[in-house]
Amino acid sequence: MFVLKFGGTSVAHAENIKKVTAIVRAKAATGKTIVVVSALGGVTDALLRCGTLAAQGDATYKESLQALTQRHLDTIRELLPLTAQSGVLSRIMQQCHEVEDLCNGIFLLGEFSDRTKDKILSFGELLSSQIIAAFWAATELPCQWVDSREVIRTDSQFTRAVVDFKTTNEQIKQLVSNSQAQVLLAPGFVAANEAGVTTTLGRGGSDYTAAIFGAAVDAEEVEIWTDVSGMMTADPRLVSNAKPIAQISYQEAMELSHFGAKVIYPPTIQPLLQKNIPVWVKNTFAPQDYGTVIKAEAEQNGNTIRGISSINKIALLSLEGSSMVGIPGFSKRLFEALAANSINVILITQASSEHSICVGVDELLASRAKAAVDNAFSYEIEMGKVNPLVVENGLSIIALVGDNMKSHAGTSGKMFGAMGRNGVNIRAIAQGSSERNISAVIASSDVKKAVNVLHEAFFETTYK
Amino acid sequence: MFVLKFGGTSVAHAENIKKVTAIVRAKAATGKTIVVVSALGGVTDALLRCGTLAAQGDATYKESLQALTQRHLDTIRELLPLTAQSGVLSRIMQQCHEVEDLCNGIFLLGEFSDRTKDKILSFGELLSSQIIAAFWAATELPCQWVDSREVIRTDSQFTRAVVDFKTTNEQIKQLVSNSQAQVLLAPGFVAANEAGVTTTLGRGGSDYTAAIFGAAVDAEEVEIWTDVSGMMTADPRLVSNAKPIAQISYQEAMELSHFGAKVIYPPTIQPLLQKNIPVWVKNTFAPQDYGTVIKAEAEQNGNTIRGISSINKIALLSLEGSSMVGIPGFSKRLFEALAANSINVILITQASSEHSICVGVDELLASRAKAAVDNAFSYEIEMGKVNPLVVENGLSIIALVGDNMKSHAGTSGKMFGAMGRNGVNIRAIAQGSSERNISAVIASSDVKKAVNVLHEAFFETTYK
Amino acid sequence: MFVLKFGGTSVAHAENIKKVTAIVRAKAATGKTIVVVSALGGVTDALLRCGTLAAQGDATYKESLQALTQRHLDTIRELLPLTAQSGVLSRIMQQCHEVEDLCNGIFLLGEFSDRTKDKILSFGELLSSQIIAAFWAATELPCQWVDSREVIRTDSQFTRAVVDFKTTNEQIKQLVSNSQAQVLLAPGFVAANEAGVTTTLGRGGSDYTAAIFGAAVDAEEVEIWTDVSGMMTADPRLVSNAKPIAQISYQEAMELSHFGAKVIYPPTIQPLLQKNIPVWVKNTFAPQDYGTVIKAEAEQNGNTIRGISSINKIALLSLEGSSMVGIPGFSKRLFEALAANSINVILITQASSEHSICVGVDELLASRAKAAVDNAFSYEIEMGKVNPLVVENGLSIIALVGDNMKSHAGTSGKMFGAMGRNGVNIRAIAQGSSERNISAVIASSDVKKAVNVLHEAFFETTYK
Amino acid sequence: MFVLKFGGTSVAHAENIKKVTAIVRAKAATGKTIVVVSALGGVTDALLRCGTLAAQGDATYKESLQALTQRHLDTIRELLPLTAQSGVLSRIMQQCHEVEDLCNGIFLLGEFSDRTKDKILSFGELLSSQIIAAFWAATELPCQWVDSREVIRTDSQFTRAVVDFKTTNEQIKQLVSNSQAQVLLAPGFVAANEAGVTTTLGRGGSDYTAAIFGAAVDAEEVEIWTDVSGMMTADPRLVSNAKPIAQISYQEAMELSHFGAKVIYPPTIQPLLQKNIPVWVKNTFAPQDYGTVIKAEAEQNGNTIRGISSINKIALLSLEGSSMVGIPGFSKRLFEALAANSINVILITQASSEHSICVGVDELLASRAKAAVDNAFSYEIEMGKVNPLVVENGLSIIALVGDNMKSHAGTSGKMFGAMGRNGVNIRAIAQGSSERNISAVIASSDVKKAVNVLHEAFFETTYK
The missing domain is CATH 3.40.1160.10 (Acetylglutamate kinase-like)
Known part of the structure; x- marks a missing residue:
C-alpha cells in the first residue's frame, strides 16, 4: 500500500x-x-x-x-x-x-x-x-x-x-x-x-x-x-546554491523543518516515525528527480551538517534579577507562568553563573508572555529583586542541523567563525547535548547574510 | 571608613x-x-x-x-x-x-x-x-x-x-x-x-x-x-600566562568568580554592589602591586573579553521525548521537580526545535536530580512518551566573560574556532541575551587545553 | 445621589x-x-x-x-x-x-x-x-x-x-x-x-x-x-410561611443569595460593601412594604439565624486512598487539578483522620472534574494507592445563615436534629470558623422537606 | 504463624x-x-x-x-x-x-x-x-x-x-x-x-x-x-462508663485511633489491612477478657456508632478574603503552601458560599503554617484582597466514628443536639461522604463534657 x-x-x-x-x-x-x-x-x-x-x-x-x-x-x-x-x-x-x-x-x-x-x-x-x-x-x-x-x-x-x-x-x-x-x-x-x-x-x-x-x-x-525536488541544504529563496538532500534521518528532518519553505511540518512525521515508514519528498514537475528520502538512519555523505534552518519573528525574553542567584524555584516559576498561558518555548538558554535566563518565543506571544511573567513575579518586581521581563523583537533563530555534528569537534567554531567574520552579531546561543542542532539568535536583518555564509562554509568549500 | x-x-x-x-x-x-x-x-x-x-x-x-x-x-x-x-x-x-x-x-x-x-x-x-x-x-x-x-x-x-x-x-x-x-x-x-x-x-x-x-x-x-595580585584573566594554575585584571565590573567579577582560584565568591559582592562600594583585590605579599578594582563601570582596555572561567564537576541532564514537541508545561514540570529537591541549575539550554532540554548541575546533585525528574515524569516514562533522564558526568563548563562582548560580533566564532581547531568537543552551549557570558560544556579532561587555547586567542595575540 | x-x-x-x-x-x-x-x-x-x-x-x-x-x-x-x-x-x-x-x-x-x-x-x-x-x-x-x-x-x-x-x-x-x-x-x-x-x-x-x-x-x-417585598427567610416557592427579612448584613446577604429566587447575586454587592453603601430590596408592586435593607451591621431580631438557603444540582466528589494518610501535598494536587480546569469549589470537607476528601461542585462540571482529577492522580490510581474519583449527582446543599449563630451553642444540634427526626440523610457537612453558615449536603429530593422542617424549627416556633 | x-x-x-x-x-x-x-x-x-x-x-x-x-x-x-x-x-x-x-x-x-x-x-x-x-x-x-x-x-x-x-x-x-x-x-x-x-x-x-x-x-x-481489654467506646480517662468494643472494622479502628489512649496507631494497621489479617487487642493482665478484634467487616451490634474519638492541641486556620469568591486556584495555592512546608492537614471545611476556608492542623505547626500561607498570599494581603491567616489555638476535634452511621439519618442531629443542650460551642464541622466520621472542632476546655454527653447519648441510653 x-x-x-x-x-x-x-x-x-x-x-x-x-x-x-x-x-x-x-x-x-x-x-x-x-x-x-x-x-x-x-x-x-x-x-x-x-x-x-x-x-x-x-x-x-x-x-x-x-x-x-x-x-x-x-x-x-x-x-x-x-x-x-x-x-x-x-x-x-x-x-x-x-x-x-x-x-x-x-x-x-x-x-x-x-x-x-x-x-x-x-x-x-x-x-x-x-x-x-x-x-x-x-x-x-x-x-x-x-x-x-x-x-x-x-x-x-x-x-x-x-x-x-x-x-x-x-x-x-x-x-x-x-x-x-x-x-x-x-x-x-x-x-x-x-x-x-x-x-x-x-x-x-x-x-x-x-x-x-x-x-x-x-x-x-x-x-x-x-514543487521542489526534495528537502534542501538551505532555504533556496535565501541561498541560490542550496542543494537537495538525498537522505535524511527523521530527527534531522524534524529539526530542519523550520525552513521558511516548510517542506514538511514536524508533527506530520510523528505517526510515520513510530512505524518506521519512509517518507519521500518528490517533485511533481520533475518526477525523475531523486528527491529526498526521510528514514530512521540516513547515510552520511561527507558533510558535517545536513542543512541550515531558520525561524523568523522570534522574541527573546530575558528575566534578570539579583534574587535569582542560586535560588532553586526561579526557573520553575518562570516556566509555570509561560505554560499556564499556553506560550510555547522555542529556545532556552541560561549561561553558567549568568544572573538571567533567556527564552525565545513566537513574536506574537511576546506581549502575553510579558504580562504573564511580570504578573508571576509581581511581588519580587515590586521589591526590586527581579527586573520586569525584557522583550526584544525583530529576531530570528538560525540553526545548523546534523546527526553527524557530534563527531566533528570544530562545527561550532566554523559556524560562529563564519558569522563573526561577516559581522553577524549573536544575541543568544543554545546547543543541547544531543549535538544535532546548534541554534543562534540573530537580528532578522542578518538572516540572509548569515544563511549564505554558513551555506558557503559548510556546503560550498572543498576543504572541511 | x-x-x-x-x-x-x-x-x-x-x-x-x-x-x-x-x-x-x-x-x-x-x-x-x-x-x-x-x-x-x-x-x-x-x-x-x-x-x-x-x-x-x-x-x-x-x-x-x-x-x-x-x-x-x-x-x-x-x-x-x-x-x-x-x-x-x-x-x-x-x-x-x-x-x-x-x-x-x-x-x-x-x-x-x-x-x-x-x-x-x-x-x-x-x-x-x-x-x-x-x-x-x-x-x-x-x-x-x-x-x-x-x-x-x-x-x-x-x-x-x-x-x-x-x-x-x-x-x-x-x-x-x-x-x-x-x-x-x-x-x-x-x-x-x-x-x-x-x-x-x-x-x-x-x-x-x-x-x-x-x-x-x-x-x-x-x-x-x-595572596594574588588581583583577579586574573584565567586560572593561573591552568594558564601560565594569565595576567592580572586592573578594572572589572561587578557583573563581570560575579561571572568570573567561578574560577578554581575563587578570588571572590559572588554573593559576597551583593551588599556592596547595592551601595556601589568599590572592592579592591590586593596582594598582602606585594602590596605595591595595583591589584584589581571591582566597581560599577570598568574601563575597557582593548580586550574583547575580561577573563575566562571554568567550573568542574558538572553533570549534564538531558530530558528527551516525543511528547515534548510543542507542549507548554513540560519545562515547568522539569524545573518544578528540580526546585522541589533544592537542585540548583547552573546552565540551561534548549535549542530551537530540539526535542530535548539540557540542564547543567553540580555533579553531586545529579543522582538526586535523576530520581526527582524520573519520578515527576514517571507516568510519561512508563507510557514511553518521555525517556528516563540521561545523566552525563565528568564534564566542565568553560565560560568567556566580558561586558564588552556584545560589541564584538566575532567573539563566539573566535571562541569555538579556537576550541574546534584544537579538537575540543563541545557538549552544550549557552549564551544569553546579556552577552556577557558564553558558556560551553566540555569534557573535564579538555579543560586545561581549552582554557589555554582560549587565553592565547583572546589575550596573547596582537591581532584581534 | x-x-x-x-x-x-x-x-x-x-x-x-x-x-x-x-x-x-x-x-x-x-x-x-x-x-x-x-x-x-x-x-x-x-x-x-x-x-x-x-x-x-x-x-x-x-x-x-x-x-x-x-x-x-x-x-x-x-x-x-x-x-x-x-x-x-x-x-x-x-x-x-x-x-x-x-x-x-x-x-x-x-x-x-x-x-x-x-x-x-x-x-x-x-x-x-x-x-x-x-x-x-x-x-x-x-x-x-x-x-x-x-x-x-x-x-x-x-x-x-x-x-x-x-x-x-x-x-x-x-x-x-x-x-x-x-x-x-x-x-x-x-x-x-x-x-x-x-x-x-x-x-x-x-x-x-x-x-x-x-x-x-x-x-x-x-x-x-x-417583585418581592425583600429577601425572605427561605425560598417562598418551597416554604409557604417564608417571611421577609427587615435587616440583614452584607455578609449574610451574600451567604443567603444562593436562593433559587436569587434576589441578589453576591458579587453585585461587592462594590457597595467596600463603600458601606446600604442596599434596599423593594417591591415595585407594593412600594409601601418595608422591604429589606442590607448594610454593614444588621440588628439582631431574636432569631438565631437569618435565613435558609439551598443550592441544587450539586455533585459531590470524593477522593479516597490509602496513600493519603498523612501525606502533605495530596490536597494541593487535588485543588491544583480543579483550578487548572476552572472548576469552582462550592464546599469542601475532610473530617479528621478520614482517608478521603470531599468537594462539592456544580453538577455540570462534575465530569470535567473527574477527568481532571483522575488524570492528575493517574499514576497513583494505576498503582492502586488512590481510588478513581467518585462522583455523586442528584445532590443539593442546604445552608443556615446568620451572623448571630456563633453565640448560640445549639444551632447545629437543632438543625441536624430537625432533619434527622424527619429522616433527611446527611451526605456531608461543613461549617467553618466564621460560624455564619452551616452547610449540609442532602439528596435533592429531600430539599423541600428539609427547608420546611428547618424553617419551622427556626422561624415558626416560639420556644427557642 | x-x-x-x-x-x-x-x-x-x-x-x-x-x-x-x-x-x-x-x-x-x-x-x-x-x-x-x-x-x-x-x-x-x-x-x-x-x-x-x-x-x-x-x-x-x-x-x-x-x-x-x-x-x-x-x-x-x-x-x-x-x-x-x-x-x-x-x-x-x-x-x-x-x-x-x-x-x-x-x-x-x-x-x-x-x-x-x-x-x-x-x-x-x-x-x-x-x-x-x-x-x-x-x-x-x-x-x-x-x-x-x-x-x-x-x-x-x-x-x-x-x-x-x-x-x-x-x-x-x-x-x-x-x-x-x-x-x-x-x-x-x-x-x-x-x-x-x-x-x-x-x-x-x-x-x-x-x-x-x-x-x-x-x-x-x-x-x-x-494493659486495656481492647479498644473502648471512648477514652476511659475521660468517660468512666466507656466500654470495650468487641469487633471493629479496619476503617473504624483507624478513625478511632486518635484517642488519647492511642491503643493503636493508624499506619501500623496498613500492612495487615492489605492482607486482610485480623488484629486482636488483648490485655496482658486479663488474658481471659475478650478484647477487640479488628478486621475487614465487623458485625453491627445495634449501636449507631462504634466509638468517640478526640484530638487535642488543634489549631484552626481561617483564610478569608473578598477575592476568594469564585476564584478557582485559591484552594490550590493554600494547600500548596501548606504542603511545601510539610504541614499535615487534619480537617478541612469550606461551607457553601462562605468566603473563607478553614483548616485544622497540629497546634505545633500553626505558626509555621501562618508564615507559609501569609507568604504565599503576600501580594493579595498587601493589596487588601485577602486577610492575613487567622490562627486559633486551644481547640480540639471530637469525632463520632462508625461504618453504620450512614444508615441512620439522625446521627448528626443527635450529636449536635446533645452538645448544644450542654452548651458546647461548635467552631467548625466536617463530615465527608463516606459518612463514617463526623468531626466537630470545639474548645479544648469543653472536650471532657462533650465526650461524656455524647457517650451518654449514643451508648448509655436505651432508646435510640
Whole structure:
C-alpha cells in the first residue's frame, strides 16, 4: 500500500492535475494507493481572505467568491469532456453557494470564529478532491472518493484539532478493508469532531492527513509530492546554491523543518516515525528527480551538517534579577507562568553563573508572555529583586542541523567563525547535548547574510 | 571608613601577620578601619579533618588537635614578648580545650552534625583574631576586638546561614558608633542565630563578613587582601600566562568568580554592589602591586573579553521525548521537580526545535536530580512518551566573560574556532541575551587545553 | 445621589412602567437619581431563544423576532401619545432590524458565539431603556439617557466580562459631573470592551450595573426594585410561611443569595460593601412594604439565624486512598487539578483522620472534574494507592445563615436534629470558623422537606 | 504463624514478664510464633530524658542513667537463677556503657540530633528483648533472638524512618524460613538504614514492627497485648462508663485511633489491612477478657456508632478574603503552601458560599503554617484582597466514628443536639461522604463534657 500526497501547486490547475494523474496512474499499477490532495494552489488563502473581508464588513468578498467559483468551474471545463461535466458542475456549484452563505453570515455578525473558519477552509480540499475524482472517473483511473471527515476523528479545538488516533485508525482500517478500489482519493487537511462538525488539522494539515493514512494502513512508503525536488541544504529563496538532500534521518528532518519553505511540518512525521515508514519528498514537475528520502538512519555523505534552518519573528525574553542567584524555584516559576498561558518555548538558554535566563518565543506571544511573567513575579518586581521581563523583537533563530555534528569537534567554531567574520552579531546561543542542532539568535536583518555564509562554509568549500 | 579583609595565607604565621600589621597600620593612619581576618592558613581544613576523623571513630584526631593547638601557641610566642603572652596564651589554651571536648563528643556519637561543624570551624577565626588583637595591643596598634557573632545575626541553616540584614546592620552601626577605637578587628566567617548559637556564612564567608561590615557602615572601599595580585584573566594554575585584571565590573567579577582560584565568591559582592562600594583585590605579599578594582563601570582596555572561567564537576541532564514537541508545561514540570529537591541549575539550554532540554548541575546533585525528574515524569516514562533522564558526568563548563562582548560580533566564532581547531568537543552551549557570558560544556579532561587555547586567542595575540 | 434599579418584571409592560415612573418621580424630587433598568420581562430569554433557534437552523426564529418587535412597538403605543411616537418608533424598529441581521448571520453559520450572544442580548436593555426614556420625556420627567457601554469598561470575556473599575469609575464620575439632568437613565447588564465591542456583565448583571454606578458616585443608597417585598427567610416557592427579612448584613446577604429566587447575586454587592453603601430590596408592586435593607451591621431580631438557603444540582466528589494518610501535598494536587480546569469549589470537607476528601461542585462540571482529577492522580490510581474519583449527582446543599449563630451553642444540634427526626440523610457537612453558615449536603429530593422542617424549627416556633 | 506484641507495661518488670511468658508459652504450643516486645515500661522516656538533660549541659543525666542500668540489672536478677545471670548481665552492662558514652558525647556537644536520638532510644527495646530472651532460654521456652535492625530496612529519616518493604519482606521471609525455632523474639520500634545505622519507626513503632512481621509472614493473626481489654467506646480517662468494643472494622479502628489512649496507631494497621489479617487487642493482665478484634467487616451490634474519638492541641486556620469568591486556584495555592512546608492537614471545611476556608492542623505547626500561607498570599494581603491567616489555638476535634452511621439519618442531629443542650460551642464541622466520621472542632476546655454527653447519648441510653 502506498500513500501519495499532492500539494496545492501540484493541483493548481488542469495542466498540473494531468501531471499528477500520470504519477498516480503509474504508482497504482504497482499496488493499492491512497491519494491525498490539497486545495487548488492559492484557494485556501483566498477563502480565508473572503471570510476576513466579510468580518470587516467589506462587501467585496462577494467578488472574490465569484472569482473562486469561476476558477473551479474553469478547471472542470478544462479537464472533463462536456458530457462528463454536468454532475460535478452542479455539485461544485452547490458547495460554492454554501461558502457564500457562510460568508454572508460572517458579514452580518462581523465575526469570523474559528469554528466557521474551519468550515469555510474545508471547502478548498473538498472541491479539489471532488473535481479530481470526477476527472479520474472520466479517464479510466477509477477511484473511490473518501470524505476524510468520516474517518479522521478529532477533538473540537478548531483550526488546530487534535486527532483521536484510536478511533481514526479503526475507521481508516475498516474503510480500506471494505474497499475494492485500487485508488482511494481523499481531501487533505479536513477532519471532524465527535459531533460531525468539520475541523481542520492546522499547519501542514494535508501532509498530516497523508501520514495518518500511511500509519493506519502500515504503508510501504508515503510520498509527499511538492514543487521542489526534495528537502534542501538551505532555504533556496535565501541561498541560490542550496542543494537537495538525498537522505535524511527523521530527527534531522524534524529539526530542519523550520525552513521558511516548510517542506514538511514536524508533527506530520510523528505517526510515520513510530512505524518506521519512509517518507519521500518528490517533485511533481520533475518526477525523475531523486528527491529526498526521510528514514530512521540516513547515510552520511561527507558533510558535517545536513542543512541550515531558520525561524523568523522570534522574541527573546530575558528575566534578570539579583534574587535569582542560586535560588532553586526561579526557573520553575518562570516556566509555570509561560505554560499556564499556553506560550510555547522555542529556545532556552541560561549561561553558567549568568544572573538571567533567556527564552525565545513566537513574536506574537511576546506581549502575553510579558504580562504573564511580570504578573508571576509581581511581588519580587515590586521589591526590586527581579527586573520586569525584557522583550526584544525583530529576531530570528538560525540553526545548523546534523546527526553527524557530534563527531566533528570544530562545527561550532566554523559556524560562529563564519558569522563573526561577516559581522553577524549573536544575541543568544543554545546547543543541547544531543549535538544535532546548534541554534543562534540573530537580528532578522542578518538572516540572509548569515544563511549564505554558513551555506558557503559548510556546503560550498572543498576543504572541511 | 575602610574595611580590610585578610585571607588565610595572609595570616598563616607570625611573619605574615607582621606584613598584615604594616598594611593595617598604614591604612588606619588615613581613617577608621575595620579589619576582618580568616583563620590561620589551613586551620579550617585541619579543624574539619579533626571532626571527620572523630566521627569515623579514628582516635588520631587527638594528635591533629594537639598539633593545631601547638601551632597557635607557637604563633603567639613568635609574635609577642614573653611578658605579654600569658593572658592570650591562657585564653587560647582554654578555647583549644573546648574544641577538644567537641571532638570527644563527636567521637562518642559517631556523628558530625552541621550544628557542631559550625561550632568547631568557628574556632579558626576566633583564635586567629584574638591572637592578632593581642599582638596589635602589644605593638602600639591598639584595636577593639569584636565578636562577629554578637553583631551578625543569621537564621539557623548551619554551614550556610542566611544573614538577617535588618538586625545585623543595626547592630553593626551601633557597635561602630559606640566605639572609640581607630581599628576594629573581627573574625570573619562566624555569626550567630537568634538564640546565640554559632553559625557560619558558608563558602567565601570571610569576604562576606567584610562586605557585610562594609555595606553596614557605608565604607569608602572594601579591600580583600589575598595572596594574588588581583583577579586574573584565567586560572593561573591552568594558564601560565594569565595576567592580572586592573578594572572589572561587578557583573563581570560575579561571572568570573567561578574560577578554581575563587578570588571572590559572588554573593559576597551583593551588599556592596547595592551601595556601589568599590572592592579592591590586593596582594598582602606585594602590596605595591595595583591589584584589581571591582566597581560599577570598568574601563575597557582593548580586550574583547575580561577573563575566562571554568567550573568542574558538572553533570549534564538531558530530558528527551516525543511528547515534548510543542507542549507548554513540560519545562515547568522539569524545573518544578528540580526546585522541589533544592537542585540548583547552573546552565540551561534548549535549542530551537530540539526535542530535548539540557540542564547543567553540580555533579553531586545529579543522582538526586535523576530520581526527582524520573519520578515527576514517571507516568510519561512508563507510557514511553518521555525517556528516563540521561545523566552525563565528568564534564566542565568553560565560560568567556566580558561586558564588552556584545560589541564584538566575532567573539563566539573566535571562541569555538579556537576550541574546534584544537579538537575540543563541545557538549552544550549557552549564551544569553546579556552577552556577557558564553558558556560551553566540555569534557573535564579538555579543560586545561581549552582554557589555554582560549587565553592565547583572546589575550596573547596582537591581532584581534 | 440615589441609584434605583428596576428588574424585568417591574418594566414588563406599559402598566408596570407607569408604576416605576411614579416611584422614580417621587425619589427624584428628593435628589439626583440614576435609574438602571432591565429588559422588558422575558425579553432576554426570548432573544436568547431566537439566537439558539437560528443556530440550530430552525427558521422559526423569524416569527419569534417578529413577536418581540411587536411587543416593543405595542409598549410604545400604549405609553406614548401618538404625536410623540414617531421618533422612538423608528429608532426601535431600526434596532430590531439589527437583531434580525444578527440572527440571519447565526442561521447561515449555524453558530451562536459568545461574542454574538452579548451583542444580541444587549438589545433587551437598550430597547427597554430607550422606550422608558421617551416616555419620561413625554411626561415631564425629563431624563438623560446614558449608554452604559460608553461608561462601563470591561475586558473581552464575553458573557461574563470583568469590569475595569479604574476606567469605569472615572468615566461615570465625569458623566455625572457633566450632566445637568435630575434623572439619568441607563440600561443595565451591558458594557463594552476597550475596542467598543458590546459585552455583558453575566448573572445578576443589572443589579451589578446599579452597584457600579452607586459605588462610583458614592450614592446614599442603592435600591433594587423587584417583585418581592425583600429577601425572605427561605425560598417562598418551597416554604409557604417564608417571611421577609427587615435587616440583614452584607455578609449574610451574600451567604443567603444562593436562593433559587436569587434576589441578589453576591458579587453585585461587592462594590457597595467596600463603600458601606446600604442596599434596599423593594417591591415595585407594593412600594409601601418595608422591604429589606442590607448594610454593614444588621440588628439582631431574636432569631438565631437569618435565613435558609439551598443550592441544587450539586455533585459531590470524593477522593479516597490509602496513600493519603498523612501525606502533605495530596490536597494541593487535588485543588491544583480543579483550578487548572476552572472548576469552582462550592464546599469542601475532610473530617479528621478520614482517608478521603470531599468537594462539592456544580453538577455540570462534575465530569470535567473527574477527568481532571483522575488524570492528575493517574499514576497513583494505576498503582492502586488512590481510588478513581467518585462522583455523586442528584445532590443539593442546604445552608443556615446568620451572623448571630456563633453565640448560640445549639444551632447545629437543632438543625441536624430537625432533619434527622424527619429522616433527611446527611451526605456531608461543613461549617467553618466564621460560624455564619452551616452547610449540609442532602439528596435533592429531600430539599423541600428539609427547608420546611428547618424553617419551622427556626422561624415558626416560639420556644427557642 | 502468629505474631504477638507486648507493650511497655506488659514487660515493665519481672512479674509482668512472667505473665507474658505464660501467654507466649500457651500460644507457641499451637504454632510458630513471633514475639515483638517494647522497652520495659518507662524506659524510652527515661532514655529520652537522659539525652535531653545531657544536651542541656545538665550532668544529672549520669544519675538517671545509673538508675536505668540498675533497673535492668535488677530485672535480670529477679528473673534468672544466679547461675544463668552472668552472660546476660555482662552483655547488658556493656550496652548500658554504650548509652553512657552517647550521653557523654551529647553533653560535650550540647546537641541531641535525631540520628543520636534513634541510637539511644533503640537501647530500650534491645535491652528488654535480650533480657527476656535470656529468661526464656532459662525456662524451657527456647527462642531465637532476632535483631530487628538486620531485617527491617528503612530510609534515613531518623525518628520517623520509612520502611523499604521490598527488602524488608524478603529479609523477614528468609529469616523465618531459615529458622528452626518455635519462637522468635524481636525488639520492636528499631530498624536500620542501608548503611546499617540504627533508625526507629516513630510513633506506634512496636505495633508497626509486629504488623511488618505479620504481613511479611502472612500471619494468621496479629495480637497486640497491652494493659486495656481492647479498644473502648471512648477514652476511659475521660468517660468512666466507656466500654470495650468487641469487633471493629479496619476503617473504624483507624478513625478511632486518635484517642488519647492511642491503643493503636493508624499506619501500623496498613500492612495487615492489605492482607486482610485480623488484629486482636488483648490485655496482658486479663488474658481471659475478650478484647477487640479488628478486621475487614465487623458485625453491627445495634449501636449507631462504634466509638468517640478526640484530638487535642488543634489549631484552626481561617483564610478569608473578598477575592476568594469564585476564584478557582485559591484552594490550590493554600494547600500548596501548606504542603511545601510539610504541614499535615487534619480537617478541612469550606461551607457553601462562605468566603473563607478553614483548616485544622497540629497546634505545633500553626505558626509555621501562618508564615507559609501569609507568604504565599503576600501580594493579595498587601493589596487588601485577602486577610492575613487567622490562627486559633486551644481547640480540639471530637469525632463520632462508625461504618453504620450512614444508615441512620439522625446521627448528626443527635450529636449536635446533645452538645448544644450542654452548651458546647461548635467552631467548625466536617463530615465527608463516606459518612463514617463526623468531626466537630470545639474548645479544648469543653472536650471532657462533650465526650461524656455524647457517650451518654449514643451508648448509655436505651432508646435510640
